[in-house]
Amino acid sequence: MKRNIISILLVLVAVGASAQSWREYKGLIWSALHGLDYEFRAGVNIGGTSPLPLPAEIRSIDSYKPGLAISIEGNVTKWIDPQKKWGVGLGLRLESKAMNTKATVKNYGMEIFNDAGGRTAGLWTGGVKTKADLSYLTIPVLAKYKISDRWQVSAGPYFSYLVEGDFSGNVYEGHLRTPDATGTAVYFKGDNIATYDFSDDLRKFQWGIQAGGSWKAYRHLTVHADLQWGLNDIFQKDFKTITFSMYSIYLNLGFGYAF
Amino acid sequence: MKKFPLFLLLISTMLFASCIQDEALNVEAAIDDCSGSGLYSVTKDDLAKTIELYVLKEDRIQELIFTLPQGATIRPETSEEGDDAAHSLYDFREKTSRQFIVTAEDGITTATYSIRYNRIMLPVSYSFENLKQNSPYNIIYLTNSEDVMEWASGNPGFQLTGMGFTPDDYPTAQIVDGYSGRGVRLQTRDTGSFGEMVDMRIAAGNLFVGSFDVRNAIGSPLTATNFGFPFTRMPVRMTGWYKYQSGGEMQDADGNPLGTNDTGDFYAVLYEAPTIDYSLDGDLFPIDGRPQNEHIVLVARIPKTEETGDTWTYFDLPFEPVEGKTVDREGLANGEYKLAIVFSSSKEGAYFRGAVGSTLWIDEVNIECEESTNEEQQ
Secondary structure (H helix, E strand, O other), rough: HHHHHHHHHHHHHHHHHHHHHHHHHHHHHHHHHEEEEEEEEEEEEEEEEEEEEEEEEEEEEEEEEEEOOEEEEEEEEEEOOOOHHHHHHHEEEEEEEEEEEEEEEEEEEEEEOOOOOEEEEEEEEEEEEEEEEEEEEEEEEEEEOOOOEEEEEEEEEEEEEEEEEEEEEEEEEEEEEOOOOOOOOEEEEEEEEEEEOOOOHOOEEEEEEEEEEEEEEEOOOEEEEEEEEEEEOOEEOOOOOOOOOEEEEEEEEEEEEOO | OOOOHHHHHHHHHHHHHHOOOOOOOOOOOOOEEEEEOOOOEEEEOOOOOOEEEEEEOOOOEEEEEEEEOOOOEEEEOOOOOOOOOHHOOOOOOOOEEEEEEEEEOOOOOEEEEEEEEEEEOOOEEEOOOOOOEEEOOOOOEEOOOOOOOEOOHHHHHHHHHEEEEEHHHEEEEEEEOEEEEEEEEEOOOOOOOHHHHHHOOOOOOOOEEEOOOOOHOOHHHOOOOOOEEOOOEEEEEEEEEEEEEEEEEEEEOOOOOEEEEEEOOOEEEEEEEEOOOOOOOOOOOOEEEEEEEOEEEEEEEOOOOEEEEEEEEOEEEEOOOOOOOOOOHHHHOOOOEEEEEEOOOOOHHHOOOOOOOOOEEEEEEEEOOOOOOOOOHH
16 A cells, blocks of 8 residues: 555656646636635654553553654645635545554453454453554545745544555563453463454544644745544444554644645 | 654653553452462362362461462451461361452452362372363363362363364363263364464363463463372373374474374373472473483383274383382382373374374273382372
8 A cells, every 4th residue: 555655646746747837827827716726745644543541551652653654635725715814625635644552551451363253352461562554545624724925724624534454463471361350361471472453343434633734935835734633433333352442643744835 | 854753753752651541450360379388289270260289298277378460469258267367377177178269459350269178199090980160171070089180181271262162172072982981082173363373373182180370371381281290109000091093294383294194192100209399391201302301200101192093992001210210119108209191182282293183082091000008098
């Protein structure tokens, strides 16, 4: 998927460049007349997918690495007042949200399923390594306000469709108390890990709130920062293995080309 | 741009750190281990929540040192006159079986264990007739007259794989059609995706005198099997009936074919116990060229399990002395030796090498001993 996004990005940049001359003399005039601004953006998502608030079962976050999570976006803004201060923006964004974490948990309810349909349930105390790499097609619908010629802020909901997702990891160094709190402690040490993969349990539809601002560095170049706060669980409703809901919270940083 | 992620990382770490909630009190309530002076064997059943203590000298005021989950506490349900909790001493004079209540740190989760004090000799004939527990897996009594001692097996470890849907799915199970009455069927099983994950792709059916410590089943499986029980008589031969069917070509722990066919194994071993709680583990006969365990004195072992078809086959295995080793008769009478009896459907099953489907059936096993002068051995 990552490769796909990169290649799409390259194609779009090429199209953007060749389209520029055309826009220069025709499109821009039409757009200006209709109060429309176009922008092409590229950026990175930095953040995490996490339960909110962190449940008491999570004792510490031992390591966090943002994954390579790029985004590309094309958007259009319609300015609605004569002063062109207020506008409505609609975009289409291809993005990935990725992270790798290591956490220490205590009495974290878990179930390990095997390929024969059997399961081992229990409470895990020890390390949990998580890798999330989620690719979305996102439509942000934003209210925009121009503070000055250079500064602009925006806020609004976004709606995402999961194109491809990987949510997996393993547990290590600790003990599984199975089948419940009065069961047997089974120790995992050294190379012992139990892997899990919840990729198939990810919810296809995501939505949330996005808010941020952009700054016009040069005539065509903008720099932006947008916080995207997921408001629904990344997992399907009937997914019970992780007992709490997980939300994606990412900051998108990048630059854009304003036509 | 380069500096941005670093800066954010810092902020997000701070954000996460500040989000960590106060630690909740531990909910675990269990007895993870139990030891004490004078105990030469402890058998713990986590499902039934029973612990059998085996002693040689009957003091009946027993030291018990419990290993509990972090923050948990333990107390006897009712106190007895000779209890001295400060010195971990518990009185078993009135009641040989007592209830102990473990309370988790959170004060909510509790578990009640039945702990029994036993002074018992290892029987020498085994018919595998009585089940202590049927589900989720079979536990077979070792003693026929008194329902005390049980055969240990790796079944509790197999349970972790989630592959045991019925008692018959487990590697070790009782059968109704033994050589005489009921018997035992040991079968090497596939451990499924769970086993693959922890590089233990097979589970050999095994049955042994001793205890299985499921805590180590994944972390250090060779030490999960504790073989042996004190034995004060001089064993001469092990006899019994078996059937064997190989599952074919062996595979190693990573699932690679090894080019040779699987065989079963069974043996009885008399060994010196340097300390009262010493026991042989699954590494007694290493397969990588290291010498066998140095404490082994006498061995009665099947040279090779023949393919028997459906015919029960008699075996008669003399106890052979290990070169340079002799049995100290006085030490033997004083309980300084232990006897391990082990049956396995795959000879190298302890190292997760074998063939799925290899099956060993066992029944009517006897340990013949020299005539005893010690009346307690009758």
